Amino acid sequence: MAIDKSVIGKTGKPFTVPIEWSKVREFARAIRDPNPVYFDSELAKKECGGIPVPPTFLQVAAFWQDADSMPTVHFDIRRILHGEQEFELYKPILVGDLLTGTARIADVYEREGGRGGKMTFMVTEIEYRNQKGEKVAVARSTLIETGQAVGG
Amino acid sequence: MTSKIKYESVEIGDSLPTVTIENVARPDFVRYAGASGDFVPLHYDQTFVEAAGIPTVFAQGMWTAGCLSRCLTDYAGAGNVRHFKVRFARQVWPGDTLTCRGKVTGKNEKGGEKLIEGEVEVANQKGEAAVRGNFAVVAG
Numbered sequence: 404m405a406i407d408k409s410v411i412g413k414t415g416k417p418f419t420v421p422i423e424w425s426k427v428r429e430f431a432r433a434i435r436d437p438n439p440v441y442f443d444s445e446l447a448k449k450e451c452g453g454i455p456v457p458p459t460f461l462q463v464a465a466f467w468q469d470a471d472s473m474p475t476v477h478f479d480i481r482r483i484l485h486g487e488q489e490f491e492l493y494k495p496i497l498v499g500d501l502l503t504g505t506a507r508i509a510d511v512y513e514r515e516g517g518r519g520g521k522m523t524f525m526v527t528e529i530e531y532r533n534q535k536g537e538k539v540a541v542a543r544s545t546l547i548e549t550g551q552a553v554g555g
Numbered sequence: 556m557t558s559k560i561k562y563e564s565v566e567i568g569d570s571l572p573t574v575t576i577e578n579v580a581r582p583d584f585v586r587y588a589g590a591s592g593d594f595v596p597l598h599y600d601q602t603f604v605e606a607a608g609i610p611t612v613f614a615q616g617m618w619t620a621g622c623l624s625r626c627l628t629d630y631a632g633a634g635n636v637r638h639f640k641v642r643f644a645r646q647v648w649p650g651d652t653l654t655c656r657g658k659v660t661g662k663n664e665k666g667g668e669k670l671i672e673g674e675v676e677v678a679n680q681k682g683e684a685a686v687r688g689n690f691a692v693v694a695g
Binding site for chain 1 (some may be wrong): 622627633658
């Protein structure tokens, strides 16, 4: 099936992400990170000016995006691989911040794979600004649809 | 945010703190699904993965990348990471033990900040790379 290049540049509706302490703690526990700055607000205030977030925390945006704010192409869920993920973090993100994210499809392309057959790549970029309008982060993900099931 | 590292004292080739993740288990993937909102069933639904021809559930790549990010925050302090990019090389399975490590490959002053750049990697108990990445952190 030929890929549809016209989706490149398609931008989603902006969505908000409130940075919540309970979510930060839950995320830190999930990645087995015992760093006290995520758990002790007094220490965090002293060391970081507030409770910071782990470097990959913006993955939680999945909870705040809906179909309108997440431009995508249809991939078969059984054949999806996460190829790459990148975070550019310009300014600290702290608990209490209110971020606004805007997602766009940066690229879609095909490549011949090895044992996985023909692969389709989709690169999505989400730009985040805080409540002061400052650009705080860009999250860039590359998803791959393989020709056959991904495990084993 | 005060960095834990001093630009002048960092040398190319320096090692980052190593983080060991013992005994990766299915509850790790369930916990990460809840924490991150990544509910792709490949990571917790045994019936689903078997139907797709995969022997068992495996880790979300971003769970493994999250474990790896600790090398950076243990090194420079949380809030001092400016860039983190990961590439997923192979699946992480229940029962694996992971070693997360990294080293400094460059020093760079950019936008008024003193940046330390380098490479990081997660390897399984066989020494196979599961995730490779590169990073930039701020030094004081």
